[in-house]
Amino acid sequence: GEDVEQSLFLSVREGDSSVINCTYTDSSSTYLYWYKQEPGAGLQLLTYIFSNMDMKQDQRLTVLLNKKDKHLSLRIADTQTGDSAIYFCPPPGITPGGSTLGRLYFGRGTQLTVWP
């Protein structure tokens, strides 16, 4: 599968902004995703960005994509304690035939802790 690099931990104070970064080793996907996992729960799709976009804003979330550097980031404005979770940016897996078939490969994610 494809590799992704993320910091394992991020701590912020409530009300501050959080920035979670991902760097891929390779990606030729049409879409790039951000998922959130709360303790003991499944994954929730937060947002996604089309690969020909540089930025997408969705309420408190801003996604930035630098295709040249293979760098994806998620900014959470006015971070709340309810944002505490693990955040994943899975790059798609590419089959030998060149199709992603929707397969995603996950790293360990970034554990975001928000302090009141």
Added chain:
Amino acid sequence: GAVVSQHPSRVICKSGTSVKIECRSLDFQATTMFWYRQFPKQSLMLMATSNEGSKATYEQGVEKDKFLINHASLTLSTLTVTSAHPEDSSFYICSAHLRQGASETQYFGPGTRLLVL
């Protein structure tokens, strides 16, 4: 957004028994579903791709005879852990692939926690 359910949410079984986990897409049809396994504080590991009406595609290192996958309808995929052993204890998560026009997204179920004694 699209909803995916899993049943059961939690199961405890004795070593040697088989356990079936269901994954359902509640408000959309999914020709492709995926099964993941997650150990504590570890990443999700893709186990297999479940294809409606055909055989599942397993990732390298995943035993197909150990983890039986059946995708009998467009809204249901099942994973059966056969002859479960304590090392199979894990958090199993499924996802359903939704393609709408040019966009495609995976929606995840809430997960099933399996404990094998």
